[in-house]
Amino acid sequence: MQRTQVVIIGAGPSGLMLxxxxxxxxxxxxxxxxxxxxxxxxxxxxxxxxxxxVELLEQAxxxxxxxxxxxxxxxxxxxxxxxxxRIDLKGLAGKSMLVYGQxxxxxxxADERERRPGAVVWEAAxxxxxxxxxxxxxxxxxxxxxxxEIRCDFIAGCDGYHGISRASVPRDALREYERVYPFGWLxxxxxxxxxxxxxxxxxxxxxxxxxxxxxxxxxxxYVQCPLQDTVEQWPDERFFDELAxxxxxxxxxxxxxxxxxxxxxxxxxxxxTEPMRFGRLFLAxxxxxxxxxxxxxxxxxxxxxxxxxxEGLVAHxxxxxxxxxxxxxxxxxxxxxxxxxFSWWFTTLMHRFSEDPFEHKxxxxxxxxxxxxxxxxxxxxxxxxxxxxxAG
Ligand code: FAD
Ligand code: DHB
Numbered sequence: 001m002q003r004t005q006v007v008i009i010g011a012g013p014s015g016l017m018l019x020x021x022x023x024x025x026x027x028x029x030x031x032x033x034x035x036x037x038x039x040x041x042x043x044x045x046x047x048x049x050x051x052x053x054v055e056l057l058e059q060a061x062x063x064x065x066x067x068x069x070x071x072x073x074x075x076x077x078x079x080x081x082x083x084x085x086r087i088d089l090k091g092l093a094g095k096s097m098l099v100y101g102q103x104x105x106x107x108x109x110a111d112e113r114e115r116r117p118g119a120v121v122w123e124a125a126x127x128x129x130x131x132x133x134x135x136x137x138x139x140x141x142x143x144x145x146x147x148x149e150i151r152c153d154f155i156a157g158c159d160g161y162h163g164i165s166r167a168s169v170p171r172d173a174l175r176e177y178e179r180v181y182p183f184g185w186l187x188x189x190x191x192x193x194x195x196x197x198x199x200x201x202x203x204x205x206x207x208x209x210x211x212x213x214x215x216x217x218x219x220x221x222y223v224q225c226p227l228q229d230t231v232e233q234w235p236d237e238r239f240f241d242e243l244a245x246x247x248x249x250x251x252x253x254x255x256x257x258x259x260x261x262x263x264x265x266x267x268x269x270x271x272x273t274e275p276m277r278f279g280r281l282f283l284a285x286x287x288x289x290x291x292x293x294x295x296x297x298x299x300x301x302x303x304x305x306x307x308x309x310x311e312g313l314v315a316h317x318x319x320x321x322x323x324x325x326x327x328x329x330x331x332x333x334x335x336x337x338x339x340x341x342f343s344w345w346f347t348t349l350m351h352r353f354s355e356d357p358f359e360h361k362x363x364x365x366x367x368x369x370x371x372x373x374x375x376x377x378x379x380x381x382x383x384x385x386x387x388x389x390x391a392g
Contacts, residue, residue: 001138001149001150001151002030002148002149002150002151003150003151003152004028004029004030004150004151004152005022005027005028005029005152005153005154005317006018006022006027006028006029006030006152006153006154006155006156006313007029007030007032007137007139007150007152007154007155007156008029008030008031008032008155008156008158009031009032009127009129009139009155009156009157009158009159009163009164009165010031010032010033010034010157010158010159010160010163010165010285010287011031011032011033011035011037011040011110011120011122012040012106012158012159012160012285012286012302013102013105013106013109013285013299013302013303014158014284014285014286014287014302014303014305014306015031015033015156015158015159015285016031016060016106016109016110016113016120017056017057017060017109017302017303017306018156018158018284018306018309018310019031019113019118019120020060020061020062020109020112020113020116021056021059021060021306021307021310022310022313022314023116023117023118024059024060024061025310025313025314025317025318026317027313027314027317028118029118029156030118030119030120030121030150030152031113031118031119031120031121032121032124032127032139032141033120033121033122033123033124034123034124034125034127034159035122035123036122036123037110037120037122040106040110041103041106041107041110042103043102043103043106044101044102044103044187044189044220044262044264045102045103045298045299046101046102046293046296046298046299047099047100047101047102047212047213047214047220047296048073048097048098048099048199048212048296049070049097049098049099049100049299049300050095050097050300050303050385050386051095051096051097051098051385051386052300052303052304052307052386053299053300053303053304053386054066054070054098054100056303056306056307057105057108057109057303060109060112061112061116062105062108062109062111062112065104065108066098066100066104066105066108069100069104069215070098070099070100071098071099071100071213071215071216072096072097072098073089073096073097073098073099073198073199074088074089074090074091074096074198075087075088075089075090075091075198076089076198076199076200076201076384077196077198077199077200077201078201078202078203078367078370078371079200079201079202079203079204079247079248079251080202080203080204080363080364080367080368081364081367081368082248082249083248084200084248084251085367085370085371086198087377087380087381087384088377088381089381089384089385092374092377092378092381092382093378093381093382093384093385094385095385095386096385097296097384097385099212099213099214099215101214102299105299121141121143123143123144124141124142124143125141125142125143126140126141126142127139127140127141127159127164128140128141128164128168129155129157129164129165129168129281132155132168132278132279132280132281133278133279133280134279134280135280136151137151137152137153137154137155137279137280137281138150138151138152139152139155153280154280154281154282154313155280155281155282156281156282156284156309157281157282157283157284157287157288158284158285158287158302158306159287160285160286160287161271161286161287161290163287165281165283165287166273166283166287166288168281169278169281170278173278174273174274174275174278175273175274176271176272176273176274177270177271177272177274178269178270178271178272179269179270179271179344180267180268180269181267181268181269181270181292181347181351182227182353183207183224183225183226183227183268183351183352183353184224184225184226184227184229184265184266184267184268185210185222185223185224185225185265185266185268185293186222186223186224186225186229186231186234186239186263186264186265187220187221187222187262187263187264187265187266188219188220188221188222188236188239188260188262188263189214189218189219189220189260189261189262189263190218190219190221190236190257190258190259190260190261191217191218191258191261192217192218192219192256192257192258193216193217193219193256194211194213194216194219195211195219195247195251195254195255195256196211196251196254199211199212199213200247200251201294201346201350202246202247202248202350203349203350203351203363203364203367204245204246204247204352205352205360206242206245206246206352207223207224207225207246207351207352208222208223208224208246208294208350208351208352209221209222209223209224209242209243209246209247210222210294211243211247211251211255221239221243223239223242223243223246224351224352225265227267229265230265231263231264231265234263236257236259236260236263239260239263240255240257243255266293268292268293268294268347269290269292270290270291270292270340270343270344271289271290272288272289272333272336272337272340273288273289274329274333275329275330275333276288276305276328276329276332276333276336277328277329282309282312282325282328284302284305284306284309284332285301285302285305285306286298286302288305288332288336289301289336289340291339291340291343291344292343292344292347293343294343294346294347294350294351295339295342295343295346295347295383295384296384297339297342297343297386300339300386301335301336301339304332304335304386305332305336308328308331308332309328309332311324312324312325312326312327312328313325335387338383338387339383339387342383342384346380349363349366349367350363
């Protein structure tokens with residue numbers, strides 16, 4: 001039987017980041033990932049990083065390519081009623097965001113993980129967590145036809161919303177809060193120049209639209225769509241027509257169309273688990289909470305959890321102090337709930353929920369109020385760039 005200090009379930013951004021940050025502090029870990037490395041790296045997901053996330057990734061040892069290729073954004077646009085209003089993130093909240101795709105972060109993290117001591121077991125099947133309510137947890141799995149077991153001090157459940165970690169905790173030990181939204185996001189990736197230098201979030205009577213990007217020659221565009229739609233119902237031409245219809249005319253006129261290189265529909269959900277710890281199992285990232293993508297908070301919240309958990313584990317091993325680990329769940333949840341509120345609010349402000357024109361009028365009134373009020377915009381900017389790590 002193998003032994004390590006921390007077994008990490010899942011090699012998404014939270015699992016790999018945690019493993020690298022621990023390694024930097026002399027703490028051993030083994031990462032068990034169900035999928036292959038190419039599969040994990042091909043998933044098109046987040047694109048927008050808070051500055052604190054950028055700095056944490058640098059502490060984890062990745063950085064030069066992110067700094068070279070990432071695009072610094074000092075603001076974004078809210079489009080509504082045929083016009084638009086810019087939120088000056090840098091001016092109002094003192095911070096910028098970085099456009100750098102999750103696919104690139106995954107590659108950088110896995111490359112760095114391979115350069116450093118410590119293992120990632122890709123394609124680990126039947127991962128099972130044992131005895132984490134007591135002092136001697138174990139994790140078993142199958143790999144290349146053989147059974148394995150690892151003894152450890154702690155287990156970090158970084159295995160996303162559908163993972164095994166949260167599902168292994170007795171039902172009555174966790175409380176779950178959930179809101180499912182009645183629409184999805186249809187996303188398209190295409191190799192054309194972005195229509196604007198900054199992101200554009202559009203509220204339109206036909207539904208929400210978002211113009212994001214991955215580089216100066218690759219766009220990531222989204223439109224709100226019915227949950228039951230399939231990508232086959234959305235050929236590229238229909239997608240771009242619909243996007244153009246939801247943008248202010250000058251934006252639509254600048255839009256360059258091109259063949260999609262990826263197209264997918266994502267459901268929208270708010271979900272929080274409390275607490276984020278059970279015995280010697282700690283949940284982090286999407287395993288513990290999901291936000292609708294509107295505020296671009298998911299990956300950034302995962303990074304914040306990892307930072308708090310690393311601090312707790314370092315204090316445990318270095319100073320023999322369990323205080324920070326005991327506070328992990330409360331510290332992480334304080335930030336999680338604030339980001340959950342912001343993502344819910346931004347989703348509610350920007351999407352079409354019903355046919356009721358009263359609802360749309362209220363949204364437009366709130367957007368006009370934002371456009372007129374520096375104080376209101378400052379609140380949006382503070383939340384968008386990420387609240388301080390120490391809050392709570
Ligand atoms: P995951 O990335 O889900 O990783 C979990 C890993 O665990 C996976 O590799 C999975 O294969 C593995 N796993 C699962 N079960 C098991 C098992 N039983 N055994 C072993 N391994 C297992 N966030 C942002 O911050 N900004 C954005 O702009 C943004 N945009 C988004 C757009 C879309 C369309 C979507 C869908 C998400 C977006 N997000 C965004 C959210 C972000 O992608 C997630 O929050 C992030 O991936 C969470 O990382 P994670 O490591 O916690 O979980
Ligand atoms: C992206 C996704 C988001 O949810 C968002 O708010 C901004 C950007 C993206 O995928 O690029």
